[in-house]
Amino acid sequence: MILDFDEAIRLLGVPEPTLRRWIRQGKIPCREGKGRYYFIRKEIEKWAQTHHMFLHHDREDAVSRDPGKELDLLGAMRRGGVFFHVEGNTPEDVLRRAVSLAPLPSETDKTLLLEMLLQREALASTGIGEGVAIPHPRYPVEHLPGDALITTCFLDTPVDFRSIDGRPVFVLFLMLSPTTDIHLKLLSRLSFCLRDAAFMAFLRKCDAAEALFDKVKEIQESFDG
Incomplete structure (x- = not known):
């Protein structure tokens, strides 16, 4: 089965800049014809298995949820919290700090979560350009209580995340979701904001959490139309 570029994005569950970077770096099997990229599904599935990467079709959401909440970017950001002057000189430093700040239940294995985030960064940077990173694990956080959360961290000093445009990251949005479907929907909403x-x-x-929430609410309302 042949996949076009958009179908590959949905199957892999990654942002467009990430897939383009993988193609440019030769990290993923890809064909090109008539000025367009296309992919052989079996090759992508084999590649994903080799890299221990979760594909969107591999898991269904077994939990009944309110569809409105799944799309509530503002709610996810409120649950995750906003933090300023987050210190660190490397991606590992700031990710460790972000994990420690995220309002997760006491039984959460934060060491394991950090390892998952670092593994994801090793595969490809989550720095999407313009000084922004959206770190997230390669797999859904299955035991995440309630709904997804996004912890926003404004860094004390910009950090080199090997972003696609080479710019250091000044803000990161740590995204933790219980299912891939919710992750993709929230990522779409956040990306919509970041294109503004x-x-x-x-x-x-x-410099204020409520100001950020007000701005996101304004854009989200325009998104919902």
């Missing part, structure tokens, strides 16, 4: 030039300009001077 005014929102990006706002992020660079943001």
Whole structure:
């Protein structure tokens, strides 16, 4: 079965810049014809298995959830919290700090979660450009209580995440979701915000959580139409 570029993104559950970077770096099996990329599904499945990477079709959401909550970017960000002047000189430093700040239950194995995040970074940077990173595990956080959360960390000093545009990261959105489906929906919502030039300009001077929530609410309402 042949997949086009968009179908490969949905199957892999990664942002468009990440897939383009993998193609450019020769990390993923890909064909090109008539100016377009295409993929052989069996090759992608074999590649994903080799890299221990979860594919979107491999798991279904067995938990009944409120569809509105699944799409609630603002709710996920409120649950995750917003933190300023997060210290660290390397991706590992700031990810460790982000995990420690995330409001997770006491029984959560934060050491394991950090390892999962670092493994994901080793596969490909979650720095998407413009000084933003969206770190997340390769697999859903199955035992995450309640709904997904996004912990926002404004870094004390920009950190090199090997982003696609080479710019150091000044803000990261740690995204933890119980299913891939919810992850993809929230990622789509967050990406919509990050494509807004005014929102990006706002992020660079943001110094209050409620101001961030108000801005996200404004954009989310325009998204919902």
